Amino acid sequence: MADLRGGDLSRLRQLNSLTAIRAMRGAGPLTLSALAERTGLSRPSMKEVADELMELGWVEEVPPSPGSMGRPARRYRFRADSGYLVGVDIGGYNIRAALSDLDGVILAETRQPVQLDATLEERLAAIQRAVSGCLALSRTAIEDVWTIAFGTIGVIDVEGRVVYSAAVPAWRDLDLAGKLREIFPCQVLIENDSRLAAMAEHRRGAARGAKDVVFLHVGRRMGAGLIIGGKVHRGFGAASGEIAMLPEARWFDAPDHLNTCASVPEGTPPEDAAGYTLAAARNGDPVALEAVGRYIDDLVVGTAAMVLLLDPEVVVLGGGFSRSADVLLGPLRERLERRCMRMPEVRASTLGDECVVTGAIDYAVDHLDDQLFTPDRGPLPVTR
Structure with missing residues (x-):
């Protein structure tokens, strides 16, 4: 067996933590035995990992079901409600917004009509109303939103600038990411709407x-x-x-x-x-x-x-x-x-009309995974 010391042991703990989170995300509450089986860790090692993740705020112990007899097994779940994500579909005639937990489970949706020839200011105001409506429906504060991902018509470069948009002239040569970051106090992502729709159909839909x-x-x-x-x-x-x-x-x-x-x-x-x-x-x-x-x-x-x-x-x-x-x-x-x-x-x-806004949520989840739940990103932070 390899002699793991110092940084190697720290790295091993990190990998075990990420393995445990992947096992819990999208699943219901799991016992230590079930988690150990899914991760390949021993039950004592899994207990140590679960305790550490609880201290960091990523995992919580679930109370036993009412009426349980005897001493129920401890169950744990990923705290997908420790933060929220928003997806927005910026269409020509409608702005759709959806709010989800960190697992991408959609909790609220709203829609705002907008004219195709609306000015830049009018379209940005409609986007703000759609997001605000979603937050109000779910009783969520904007401070609890970690990321907002936007899908929009047009050719979008890697910096979030609209290089070309035939359908919405006000969008052309626009630093859309910059404009939206002035409005929303969280991480902002921009992507072409058709690509987000394709992602959603591939993850959740017909493909x-x-x-x-x-x-x-x-x-x-x-x-x-x-x-x-x-x-x-x-x-x-x-x-x-x-x-x-x-x-x-x-x-x-x-x-x-x-x-x-x-x-x-x-x-x-x-x-x-x-x-x-x-x-x-x-x-x-x-x-x-x-x-x-x-x-x-x-x-x-x-x-x-x-x-x-x-x-x-x-x-x-x-x-x-x-x-x-x-x-x-x-x-x-x-x-x-x-x-x-x-x-x-x-x-x-x-998914129909919901394909873009659903894809935007999935895009935000992917970004969260890349930032926090990949081995090369350093130790897991404490949740806010």
Whole structure:
């Protein structure tokens, strides 16, 4: 056996602590015996680790269930409620916010409408209202929030600056991370919304267990997110998945087929036009069905390009239009089969409109893990 001394022993304790936390996160209360079995530690070693984690505030002992007979076994749980995370979806017409515990369990959600042509100040104010509403619903103080992760439309660089945004002109060349850090007194993370949506579907939704995924973020605007080898692919300059920027793909104007369909009654708000067309197509309206067909013709060009390049296991149809998957999936599959050497499975999102805000929560959880629960980050801090 190796002779572990000094720093080596400290390192061993740290690794044992991280192993124990990983075993407890996302699980119910566990006894020492169950923890020892999950971690591979002896029961006495597990007891020492549990005591140390309790002193640091990361773990607590759970009281025995009412009516327990005899001397109940001690049970321990990770204190996921020792802090909170917030995820925000900054959409063109809506701002969605969700609050979760440190395990990513969502506790409250809110939504704030916003105009597509809102000024920068108006959009930032709507973001602040959405987050404040979430905190009020859960009776949580902003001081208890550790991280807020934002998903937004546009090309986002590694510093949180919006390099390009066709849908929201006020976002262009904006230091969004800097603006949001002026508003929120906690850690701020920024990521492209389609990548966060792809992450959420991979972790919790239709692409669970798949290693290679093309996520189609379809709605009033179009986007894509890629999962390669089980990980979100950002690309060298954080600009992966921007197939809409290729004019030949015809993605930028594709939703116009649904928005301008002759079946849409005059006076229908622009944000409701596509939904009306999809509903009419579901009811067999031939004009609406023709508009849907033209939309799918455009959607499949970029989708087939990504499928032929990546050979994914799954293609997920997500975003706002995924609510009409019963209308869209059949034509999409049929057109893809004509173009692809190997046909992937095509599935509808199970998260719908919540995919981005859920992905933002998962992104914040990942960042927490990287900061606090990886072996190279030093000893675990005391929770605040």
